Amino acid sequence: MKDTVIILGSSRSDGDTAKAVFKMQDITGCDYIDLNDYDISYYDYEHENKIDDFLPLMKRVIQDYQNIIVATPVYWYTMSGILKVFFDRVSDLLTIEKDLGRQLRGKGFGVISCCINSGVDKEFWHPFEKTSGYLGMPYLGNVHINSLENDALFTGFIKEIEAKE
Numbered sequence: 001m002k003d004t005v006i007i008l009g010s011s012r013s014d015g016d017t018a019k020a021v022f023k024m025q026d027i028t029g030c031d032y033i034d035l036n037d038y039d040i041s042y043y044d045y046e047h048e049n050k051i052d053d054f055l056p057l058m059k060r061v062i063q064d065y066q067n068i069i070v071a072t073p074v075y076w077y078t079m080s081g082i083l084k085v086f087f088d089r090v091s092d093l094l095t096i097e098k099d100l101g102r103q104l105r106g107k108g109f110g111v112i113s114c115c116i117n118s119g120v121d122k123e124f125w126h127p128f129e130k131t132s133g134y135l136g137m138p139y140l141g142n143v144h145i146n147s148l149e150n151d152a153l154f155t156g157f158i159k160e161i162e163a164k165e
Contacts, residue, residue, distance in 0.1 A: 004030040004067040004161070006112070009083025011036075017073045017114040020145045024112070028158055031065070033057070035082050043088040047096050054089045055097060062100060067108035067140060067161060070128070074115035077124065087131065101135070110140035110161060118146050140164050 006024060010017040013036050021032050038053035061068060070086075072079040079087070093101030109132040113120055125142055132139040141164075143157035 002029055002031075003065055004028065004069060004108075005061060005065040006030060006032040006069045006071050007061075007083075007086070008032055008034045008036075009070055009072045009080050009086060011073075011080060011082060013037075015073065016145075017071050017112070020112055020114050021071045024158070027155075030069075032071075033061070035086055040085060040089060042085055043091055047092065050092065050096060054086075055092065055100075058093065058097075059100060062103045062107070065107070067110065067165070068137075069110040069112060069140070069161075071112040071114070074113050074117070074120055074124065077121070079113075079127070087127070090131070090135070105136035107137050108140045108161065108164060109135075109137040110157070111142040112145065112157075113142065114145045116146060118144075120144050138164060 006021050008018055008021050012018065013034050018034070024030065025032055038057055040054045040057070041049040041052050070083060072083045075081065078084075090101075093104065109128070111125065111128045113124065128142065129139055141157060141160045
């Protein structure tokens with residue numbers, strides 16, 4: 001899965017979600033990107049923030065990877081704030097960088113979530129599935145982690161991704 005990148009969207013670069021990402025990275029050899037390492041500001045209708053790190057990051061992700069997996073802790077029944085800002089900025093790829101945005105079509109998209117509960121409501125996955133469909137990105141699936149002891153979850157998720165490649 002060298003053509004896969006995991007985008008970590010957590011407030012803690014060393015928290016449970018990050019540990020899950022590192023475990024998947026160890027198993028698959030995929031790359032990861034920590035959104036905390038980038039200056040990405042909120043969506044701006046005037047696009048005055050187009051000089052931050054979002055567009056260069058997306059150019060690299062789109063150029064270098066066939067599969068994009070986002071990883072998020074579950075905060076108040078939804079994705080983390082930092083990942084939501086990242087998702088909001090995808091709008092830039094539909095307005096000021098349309099050619100770049102079109103290159104997302106056909107790339108695989110998946111999700112890793114993590115929290116102390118054994119699962120999340122099916123509605124949690126809705127924004128990811130809908131965004132994937134809207135962007136023309138085949139949905140590779142999702143996995144929820146509540147214990148780093150359970151390698152079987154990763155193995156099943158990885159097999160799902162590989163079957164869809």
